[in-house]
Amino acid sequence: MKIQGFLEQLLKSQTGGSLLNADFGKGAVAGGALGLLLGKNRKTRKLATYGGLAAIGVMAYQAYRDHQQQTAATATEPRTVDRLPPPQAEQHSQAILRALIAAAKADGHVDDRERAVIEGEFRRIGDDAELQRWLQAELQKPLDPAEVAQAGETPEVASEMYLASLMVVDEQNFMERAYLDELARQLKLDADLKNRLERQLAEQAARA
Template sequence: MNASRILEQIMKQAGSGRQGSGQSGGGLDVQGMVDSLSSQLGGGARKSGQGSGVDVKSLLGGGALGLLVGSKRGRKLGGKAIKYGAIAGVGMLAWKAWQNSRGGDQADTVREGHAMEQLQGDAREQRSLELLQAVIMAARADGHIDDRERALITEQIDGLGADAELHGWVQRQFEAPLDAEALARQADSPQAAREMYLVSVAVVDDQNPMERAWLDQLGGALGLDDGMRQELERQALGG
């Protein structure tokens, strides 16, 4: 599979989305952008109010990530912005959260594992799969990804260069049970666990009871104590 390449592109897009949104209140007009993308993918040359065509690459800023969580955000919250920074800097922020929880103590760093951005080869591929799985499961936590949204997400991921194996893997994630324990078993180090929780925080609405419950289940399954979870959530919010 080429999961690491896909995740790297999503992280780059998330970085662009963070700058575009400014991470301010009000967020993005997500539903409108999803509808525009749906029209264009269906062959319609839908135009904007200024008479220009829809640029698929610029939609949502976060690209596939935006599509993964965007339509449900638009439906519930009028376009609440995704926490792009937590996706774009997942390894660094998770590591910073761990350091903060220890008061800056650097002991036991080998046992903690490496940050996503430090990994290479098979290790980076495996971590990428773990994080992509966490994102998909978090986006599914409220049960509102329909067939149209699945098709759009698949189109975006394929557009990023997903090979047939990764394509099949993504489809299986849509069908798999929402099982926090099974997801947590994919984490191969404490650092991986923190990163999985952090990306999950980035795509859920913690004011939604079902999504908050998913975060709580996942945090427990990953073995993260309350203080660590709070610090990761603070980092996701740019704190």
């Protein structure tokens, strides 16, 4: 199961075009699988401004490094997804993809019919049977921020997962904001680090 390449392709597929027409069942899709999952043109445009997988790593690296300096924590070189050899990068990628899928479900809009179309788009992007089974399981899971956060085994992974979630939620939506806050709590993100991650994302969007 190779998630890193799949995730990179998934992120880079969100570069324009309308998402879907009013009849979801016809599958009239131009925005890609993640666009289907997000279900809103606004979210897809927002996501496209941030860049691919490496951009998530760069932002997490900067925020975590600045956090270490601010809090006088023992300074260690942050090991983010953009700075790791393939096996570790694959682990980070899986956690990031899990966070993206969960966050996109936070407003409760993905029903069985939509899920089937999304799974079809996932199959179009990649034909790895093991990966497809994993994606299907993630789509079908009840939303549980505590379960999602279990993948955040290091501060760097937790930071990347929170960034990925921020990229797709509507912070003005009560349900999605509540999910995001609970995810941060379950990831055990320090308040300073959480704020720095949010600023990094805002600055990246402003530069785009």
